[in-house]
Amino acid sequence: MILTDIGEIGVHYKGNTYILRPSLYAMTQIGDKKEILLSYAIVMSEFTDKKSKWRQFNEALAVINSCSEVDLSEVFGYLNDKCKYVKKAANYTDVIAIARSLLKHGITGAQEPLKNKEPDQSTYTNEFKASEHVSLAMAHLGVTEKEAWNMTMTSLVGAMRAKFPEPESNEPGSKAPTKEQHEATMEWFEKIQRKRGQKVH
Known part of the structure; x- marks a missing residue:
């Protein structure tokens, strides 16, 4: 069962369903303590130049892979030996959107803000x-x-x-x-x- 309330995302591909779970453990697979927040900042930002957008896409792809227990390169694509992106089923915008949702649930938590913030x-x-x-x-x-x-x-x-x-x-x-x-x-x-x-x- 996919628990969307806590941030899990179901990926349906060729009759199979895979779960992306932004667990605390998954977040540690993104990088070290500082790299995790750097990745969060990059994926959540809005860029206009190609270089920054390319870096953002790479970070988003890494986030998705960190949240999966299986290889989903046939769904989201991958970087080949020449560091060129090989596109598969998912669109560029889908990769960014999914990564943002995973990071939100994995880093900050998607809860209503407290009324009386400490x-x-x-x-x-x-x-x-x-x-x-x-x-x-x-x-x-x-x-x-x-x-x-x-x-x-x-x-x-x-x-x-x-x-x-x-x-x-x-x-x-x-x-x-x-x-x-x-x-x-x-x-x-x-x-x-x-x-x-x-x-x-």
């Missing part, structure tokens, strides 16, 4: 530290390391907001999750796991 949430960073998000998921959601690496940023942010909702006041204890909120988080996570056909412990 001051430190707007702090700029030039690195994407996937391992820290994995540790966060393991510590607060009770998931295994493997499950955490398979989460997308959208699913992680959604689960964390369910467990730690935006406080309505600054009174002591207002940020502590209630029993109901904790149970809602676990129910949400178990639902995702059941859809994937994984055992829920």
Whole structure:
């Protein structure tokens, strides 16, 4: 099953369906901590010159390949030995659009912005530290390391907001999750796991 709510994209080609999953692990396949955000900036930008657009396309293609467990070169094309692009089924604009969606769900998370944004949430960073998000998921959601690496940023942010909702006041204890909120988080996570056909412990 393809979980589009958390950023998965289904690729249907010649009777087969493949899943692109922008998991935290997939994001690390793009490059190191700084290269991940550089790739994000390039793919998300709007360019007019050919050189920049070519680099953007290469980055987008790399993002798609990072999010797939199988070789999809027959769908999205590839670079040959001379670094020339060999076009296949997908159009240039499709490659860019798909990569942007994957990066959005994999890096920032596609969630509604908080009403009362904390001051430190707007702090700029030039690195994407996937391992820290994995540790966060393991510590607060009770998931295994493997499950955490398979989460997308959208699913992680959604689960964390369910467990730690935006406080309505600054009174002591207002940020502590209630029993109901904790149970809602676990129910949400178990639902995702059941859809994937994984055992829920």
